[in-house]
Amino acid sequence: MTDNLLALDRRHVWHPFTQAAAAPPPILVERAQGARLFAADGSEYLDLVSSWWVNPHGHAHPAIARAVAAQAERLEQVIFADFTHEPAIRVAARICDMLPEGLSRVFFSDNGSTAVEVALKMALQYWRNRGEARRTRFIAFESAYHGDTVGAMSAGSGSGFFRAFAPLLFPVDTVPFPETWLGDDAAPAREAAALTALERALEADPGSVAAVIIEPLIQGAGGMRMCRPEFLRALAAMTAERGALLIFDEVMTGFGRTGGAFACIEAGVTPDLICLSKGLTGGFLPLALTVCREGIHAAFLGEGFDRAFSHGHSFTANPLGCAAALASLDLLEQPRTQARIAAIGAAHRRGLEGLAGHPRISRRRLTGTVAALDVEAGEAGYGAPVGQRLKRHFLERGILVRPLGHVWYLLPPYCVTDDELDRAYAVLAEALETV
Numbered sequence: 504m505t506d507n508l509l510a511l512d513r514r515h516v517w518h519p520f521t522q523a524a525a526a527p528p529p530i531l532v533e534r535a536q537g538a539r540l541f542a543a544d545g546s547e548y549l550d551l552v553s554s555w556w557v558n559p560h561g562h563a564h565p566a567i568a569r570a571v572a573a574q575a576e577r578l579e580q581v582i583f584a585d586f587t588h589e590p591a592i593r594v595a596a597r598i599c600d601m602l603p604e605g606l607s608r609v610f611f612s613d614n615g616s617t618a619v620e621v622a623l624k625m626a627l628q629y630w631r632n633r634g635e636a637r638r639t640r641f642i643a644f645e646s647a648y649h650g651d652t653v654g655a656m657s658a659g660s661g662s663g664f665f666r667a668f669a670p671l672l673f674p675v676d677t678v679p680f681p682e683t684w685l686g687d688d689a690a691p692a693r694e695a696a697a698l699t700a701l702e703r704a705l706e707a708d709p710g711s712v713a714a715v716i717i718e719p720l721i722q723g724a725g726g727m728r729m730c731r732p733e734f735l736r737a738l739a740a741m742t743a744e745r746g747a748l749l750i751f752d753e754v755m756t757g758f759g760r761t762g763g764a765f766a767c768i769e770a771g772v773t774p775d776l777i778c779l780s781k782g783l784t785g786g787f788l789p790l791a792l793t794v795c796r797e798g799i800h801a802a803f804l805g806e807g808f809d810r811a812f813s814h815g816h817s818f819t820a821n822p823l824g825c826a827a828a829l830a831s832l833d834l835l836e837q838p839r840t841q842a843r844i845a846a847i848g849a850a851h852r853r854g855l856e857g858l859a860g861h862p863r864i865s866r867r868r869l870t871g872t873v874a875a876l877d878v879e880a881g882e883a884g885y886g887a888p889v890g891q892r893l894k895r896h897f898l899e900r901g902i903l904v905r906p907l908g909h910v911w912y913l914l915p916p917y918c919v920t921d922d923e924l925d926r927a928y929a930v931l932a933e934a935l936e937t938v
């Protein structure tokens with residue numbers, strides 16, 4: 504049966520971010536539990552990338568499964584204009600309670616890219632509704648990734664993933680992201696340079712910038728590049744001073760990834776808009792939130808439909824996704840989960856320290872539950888073949904990692920054990936001898 508399914512996959516399925524001409528056949532997964540994936544051929548994989556960063560509590564968590572099943576029997580979906588429902592109301596209220604004060608209004612969508620599109624469109628129309636229609640420019644960061652829809656790609660054009668789509672993208676100013684790592688002492692200088700570039704972009708045509716968008720503390724797909732909270736505070740102050748809005752894309756960093764509940768809380772910054780998705784439903788269902796300050800929502804109120812936000816998706820605030828989110832938030836708040844988040848950080852630190860001084864490793868870095876490093880192999884970037892070789896090496900040893908080119912990283916579900924993480928670092932050390 505496995506062969507038959509894989510033959511059908513080869514004939515009919517188009518996989519994302521994959522060069523099908525060169526890729527080995529995909530691994531057929533039958534079931535999963537905790538941090539483990541079980542394949543049809545009997546092999547097992549420890550999922551140390553949380554299945555593309557969406558899974559905080561392990562796979563098929565029974566508490567979330569029960570919540571989804573119960574919701575499915577009561578209300579599976581309902582139009583969200585003119586109608587509302589308890590799971591969505593509870594998700595919105597609970598998220599606003601968790602976020603810094605001032606972020607109090609929630610718009611639902613389906614995935615990280617749409618959460619970003621919503622934020623960009625809200626920012627633009629906010630200024631139009633306020634009579635400042637000149638504010639149409641956006642400023643983003645080099646190596647930023649905000650998703651694969653057209654607006655999100657435009658904001659993420661600094662990632663280098665979207666050259667094929669250049670004719671579709673609207674222009675966005677990009678400024679340097681002041682990345683830093685363990686033992687780096689040049690971060691303040693890099694931050695000063697980034698702030699100078701930002702100031703220049705904001706001043707280029709005063710009163711024309713709608714918003715600045717950033718992935719706070721960690722740039723994900725752009726190479727797990729990390730910055731200091733100090734930079735985010737200076738950035739927020741500068742953006743506010745020039746009257747532009749600040750958008751935090753916390754699609755990856757939300758829900759404990761950076762240690763605290765959200766990177767904005769870790770950094771002590773309240774943005775004007777925040778995008779959330781991965782991790783929200785415990786990895787069960789696609790759901791996303793764009794949360795804004797009340798003043799932004801207020802600017803959309805008025806007599807005519809003209810001022811309203813003309814945006815929505817068929818499955819806006821899907822009740823199953825909301826039920827999964829509520830169950831996942833319950834798990835996140837458990838002391839046991841919080842203890843694991845802290846322990847994962849400590850295990851990463853041990854692992855990274857064990858690799859100190861390794862001739863093929865540089866820029867070891869760590870924020871919360873995410874650890875990353877650069878592997879020297881005479882090649883860099885997302886297409887660097889060393890990433891493919893490392894991925895193979897780990898898969899052959901039953902571990903799923905997915906390097907971003909020459910950047911190797913771990914982003915495990917919080918149920919992972921210290922021993923499992925120690926083993927991943929041991930496998931890396933071994934791989935560096937042969938790969």
Ligand SMILES: *Cc1c(COP(=O)(O)O)cnc(C)c1O
Binds near residue numbers: 614616619780
């Ligand atoms: C993954 C990601 C997105 C896009 O989310 P999708 O659900 O894949 O559309 C946007 N922003 C960041 C920071 C991400 O990591």
